[in-house]
Amino acid sequence: MTSPKSRHGALYPLRAVDRVCDVLEALATRPDGVTLSVLSLQVHLPKSSTFRYLAALEMRGIVTRFDDDVTYRLAPGVVGSGRSHTERLDRLVLAAKPLMHRMASSGSVICLLAALDGAYIRFLWVDGSGTPDRRTPIVGEQEQLHTTAVGKAIAAQLSDDAVLAALETAGMATPTPQSLSAPTALLRELHRVRGEGFALSAHERYPDVRTVAVPVGGETMALGIAGLAEVLTAERVSTSVRQLRRAAVVLARELRE
Numbered sequence: 001m002t003s004p005k006s007r008h009g010a011l012y013p014l015r016a017v018d019r020v021c022d023v024l025e026a027l028a029t030r031p032d033g034v035t036l037s038v039l040s041l042q043v044h045l046p047k048s049s050t051f052r053y054l055a056a057l058e059m060r061g062i063v064t065r066f067d068d069d070v071t072y073r074l075a076p077g078v079v080g081s082g083r084s085h086t087e088r089l090d091r092l093v094l095a096a097k098p099l100m101h102r103m104a105s106s107g108s109v110i111c112l113l114a115a116l117d118g119a120y121i122r123f124l125w126v127d128g129s130g131t132p133d134r135r136t137p138i139v140g141e142q143e144q145l146h147t148t149a150v151g152k153a154i155a156a157q158l159s160d161d162a163v164l165a166a167l168e169t170a171g172m173a174t175p176t177p178q179s180l181s182a183p184t185a186l187l188r189e190l191h192r193v194r195g196e197g198f199a200l201s202a203h204e205r206y207p208d209v210r211t212v213a214v215p216v217g218g219e220t221m222a223l224g225i226a227g228l229a230e231v232l233t234a235e236r237v238s239t240s241v242r243q244l245r246r247a248a249v250v251l252a253r254e255l256r257e
Contacts, residue, residue: 019045023053024062024074029086033066033073037169038118044162044220088255089115093125095254096223099247100127106243109227110136112213114150116158116220117142119169121151124221135206143205144170146180149213152199153222156190157215163187178203198241203229212237214244217252 022043027034034042040050054072057063064075093113100111110128114121120142128136137143145151145166155163167183174181180189193199199222201211210232213224225232225240232240 019043019049020053020057023050023057027063027072027074031073033071036070036072037165039072041118041158041162041166041169042116044158046161047165089124092219092221092251092254096125096247096251097127099250100125100223103225103240103243103247104128108231109225109240112137112150112211112224112226113216114143114154114222114224116154119166120144121148121154121222135209144173146172146186147175147201147205148224149199149201149211149226150222150224152186152189152193152201153213153215153224154220155186156193156199157220160187160190163190175205176203176207178207180204198244199224200237210234210237212240212244214241214248216248217255219255221251223248223251 022045023039026039026042030039036047036051036054039054040047043050045053054063054065058065058072061075063072065072096113100113103109104111104127110126112123113125114123116122121144123137123139123141123143126137126139143151145155145163155166158166163186164183167186172181172183172186173179180186189199197214199213201209201213203209205211208228208230209226210229211224211226212232213222215222223244225244
């Protein structure tokens with residue numbers, strides 16, 4: 001059986017179709033509207049490409065634009081309210097909780113689940129034992145991409161252009177002397193993360209904290225473990241990576257169902 005051809009003999013542009021679907025799905029998760037800059041980050045496309053897809057959808061009445069000229073949403077009556085996406089996230093967090101609790105209970109560490117949220121990451125769930133600590137993230141809190149292992153594991157799933165666009169929006173704060181301070185340094189680090197399959201952050205968000213994280217396939221998410229450097233030692237990192245990878249496989253399977 002021959003491959004389907006367009007009028008000009010080329011393969012149908014399935015990649016473009018996928019990108020349009022990505023834009024529509026992203027808009028469905030933002031029923032109150034989303035700006036062009038944030039949407040382009042969410043779908044991992046340059047702003048110019050995202051604008052062209054939005055313009056085509058707007059001409060067909062599928063997308064409407066706000067008066068500010070930069071915010072878009074699905075037109076009234078278009079199927080897709082974003083509820084299914086929210087339900088998927090809720091189901092994912094529910095599946096993650098016992099896995100994260102088991103890892104956090106292994107001793108004086110916290111377990112983190114985070115997802116991309118525009119130019120930042122957002123913590124979906126945090127599980128830790130012991131006395132509350134000001135360094136422990138709060139569920140719903142945002143953080144920059146470059147200062148934590150979960151942020152790097154999420155950024156590693158983006159194109160370099162999307163990472164640079166996020167940094168342009170969010171900046172690169174340097175809370176410690178070890179924090180990455182230049183986009184080129186982060187891109188080099190992300191190339192290592194993509195090759196090795198896990199991310200590390202040592203003393204980059206807080207001077208006495210080390211974190212390790214792995215990506216969760218199916219969504220731009222990451223699962224991580226954080227602890228004091230004296231507890232989450234360099235020797236313990238490899239064991240933590242194995243635990244995280246096993247849990248990430250379970251969560252990725254949950255996302256596919």
